[in-house]
Amino acid sequence: MAERYTSFEPGGRRWLWQRLTAAFLVVVLAFHFFLLHFLNHADEVTFALSQARMERLTYFSLMILFLVTATFHGVNGVYNALVNQGLSGTRKTAVKAILGLASVLLIVQGVRTALAWAGGVPI
Numbered sequence: 001m002a003e004r005y006t007s008f009e010p011g012g013r014r015w016l017w018q019r020l021t022a023a024f025l026v027v028v029l030a031f032h033f034f035l036l037h038f039l040n041h042a043d044e045v046t047f048a049l050s051q052a053r054m055e056r057l058t059y060f061s062l063m064i065l066f067l068v069t070a071t072f073h074g075v076n077g078v079y080n081a082l083v084n085q086g087l088s089g090t091r092k093t094a095v096k097a098i099l100g101l102a103s104v105l106l107i108v109q110g111v112r113t114a115l116a117w118a119g120g121v122p123i
Contacts, residue, residue: 024069031062
């Protein structure tokens with residue numbers, strides 16, 4: 001009988017968060033495709049209309065939540081894939097630190113960009 005191997009701990013929170021963020025991302029991506037590919041066609045999407053959407057608190061908040069969720073989901077997935085491939089010891093610690101720093105930088109820059117796009121703080 002084949003052994004089931006995963007880097008997620010049984011009953012662990014990272015496993016649960018990976019599944020919850022995946023479900024959230026599916027819903028937000030469906031919203032994105034509906035709004036920007038079916039409701040508005042590609043030739044109708046302009047920077048000015050995108051900026052107007054970002055000025056609405058609900059849309060802005062959803063995009064920030066999308067940024068954080070996608071970052072966590074992606075980084076957590078990459079990290080666990082590497083652990084599943086046998087990453088351990090000092091390399092595991094280094095990869096965790098690098099991915100953590102990359103996540104923070106991505107989120108900070110994403111928020112700065114969103115704020116600038118919404119007419120807030122310039123980049």
